[in-house]
Amino acid sequence: MIIGVPKEIKNNENRVALTPGGVAEFKKHNHTVYVQATAGLGSGFSDEDYVAAGAQILPTIEDVYGIAEMIIKVKEPIASExxxxxxxQLIFTYFHFASSEELTHAMIERKAICLAYETVEKKDRSLxxxxxxxxxxxxxxxxxxxxxxxxxxxxxGILLGGVPGVKPAEVLVxxxxxxxxxxxxxAAGFGASVTIMDINLSRLRELDNIMPANVKTQxxxxxxxxxxxxxxxxIIGAVLIPGAKAPHLITRDMLKDMRPGTVLVDVAVDQGGCIETCKPTTHENPTFIIDDVVHYCVANMPGAVPFTSTLALTNATLPYAVLxxxxxxxxxxxxxxxxxLGLNVVNGEVVYKGVAEAFNLPYTSVNNVLEAYA
Known part of the structure; x- marks a missing residue:
């Protein structure tokens, strides 16, 4: 198969979807890999590193998309793509379709095969x-x-861990x-006083057993x-419903109950966010303020630490990509x-129920689609 690795062009996205080690693995199975020039620089990999591993370098993103049967990316295609x-064409990447109707319709119209990292799921429901x-x-x-x-x-103006004689910050997860x-x-390691909330009592029991004394469960x-x-x-928003839009646990009218200068970090923002007032931001302009409450809503947080993130991601994705x-x-x-379960859109049809429900789109069973291709 011909594999293409374009350079990520989302704002301040420095990760890359394939390392030189991954190229070598594909070559071992007799596949051809094309990498866009400078795609790996942000993660510490030069074009020479990729060539030495067996990849061919192409100058433009158009060249990569034009030749590849499978595109491997980190973030979803943006409008210019x-x-x-x-x-x-098979696109293997994070899509988070439920947070973007525009992207969903674009991939439907392009009749691509969209396989989303975030909905690949094991039998134990882990992702x-x-x-x-x-x-x-x-x-x-x-x-x-x-x-x-x-x-x-x-x-x-609060130090997360406090100091002797001064209470630490209160962190709600x-x-x-x-x-x-x-x-x-x-947060506990910083010395903060932490409360972690969940709707699963069994999970709270597990957390209560493993967390340090400055973490309380509720x-x-x-x-x-x-x-x-x-x-x-x-306040850290960390709620996920696989493939579906995150529920709003904090609504607009609840901001008035917070003290001025409270900080909200909504990690779920790339799936719609669990804080109603959070809208996606970038590393370039990461925050905005509503009612004196600071909102940090960067949709690709790991992109700020690309060396760590690229290695962590490709350790997980490579076996699936080779398969x-x-x-x-x-x-x-x-x-x-x-x-x-990773298939979300196939040849113009939505085959993941959470995406169809998010935008009231027709849903087709993925098994029916696969049978049609058999």
Whole structure:
């Protein structure tokens, strides 16, 4: 198969979807890999590194899309890329369709095969291609929150861990999954007083057993959230419903209950956000203020630490990408339940229920589509 790796062009996105080591793995299976010039520089990989591993370098993004049967990316195609996508071309990347109706319609119109990292799912309901970036984003969230709590950043002027004789910051984490767990762990390491909320009592029991003494668990419901935000200095949104739009746990009218300079970090923003007032921002302009509350809503947080993020992501994605190249997407998805759940849009049809429901679009069973290709 011919694999193409374009350079990421989303604002301040420095990750790359394939390392030179990944190129060597594809070459071992007799596949051809084209990499756009300078695609890996942001992650520390030169064009020479890719050539040495067996890739061929192409000068433009148009060249890469034009020749590849499978495009491997990190982030979803943006508007300038839509027309580069060919009918029947396999795009393997993070899509987060439920947060963008424009992207969804664009891929439907292009009749691409859209296989989303974030909905590849194991039998135990874990999301193997989302976990690495969830771990990075979760660990970054308190780090970014601590920065924006500083007064020059319009925060409350509070040191996350406090000092002897002065209480630490109060951190509220909404969601006890991968992101929330990592966020709570790092915030606790800073010395903050942390409360983590979830709707799953069994999960709260697990967290209560493994977290340090400065992390408290609490059942997530509207009343508890509304009370907790009154004293929280940093609130981290870490709620995920795979492939679907995140629910709004904090609404616009709840901002009035927060103290001026409170910081919100919505890690779920690339899936619509669990804080109603959060809209996607970039590393270039990461924050905005509503009702004296600082909102940090960068949709590609791990892009700020590309060396770590690229290696963590490609460790997880490469085995699936090689399987797709070896068998073709039809056979691979028919034989592998995890990959089958990654299919979101196939040849103009929405085959993932969460995406169809987000925009009231017709839904076609992925099994029916695969049978048609058999």
């Amino acid at each position: 839509y027309n580069l996508v060919k009918e029947g 193997p291609l989302l976990i690495p970036m969830s771990e990075v984003a979760g660990r970054m969230a308190p780090q970014e929150g601590a920065k924006y709590l500083e007064k020059p950043m319009k925060g409350r 909404l969601g006890g999954g991968i992101v929330g767990t990592q966020a709570a762990k790092i 059942m997530s419901n509207h009343y508890n959230i509304k009370e907790a935000i009154k004293t929280a200095d940093l 797709l190249a070896n068998k073709g997407w039809q056979a691979a998805c028919s034989q592998n339940d995890e990959l089958r």
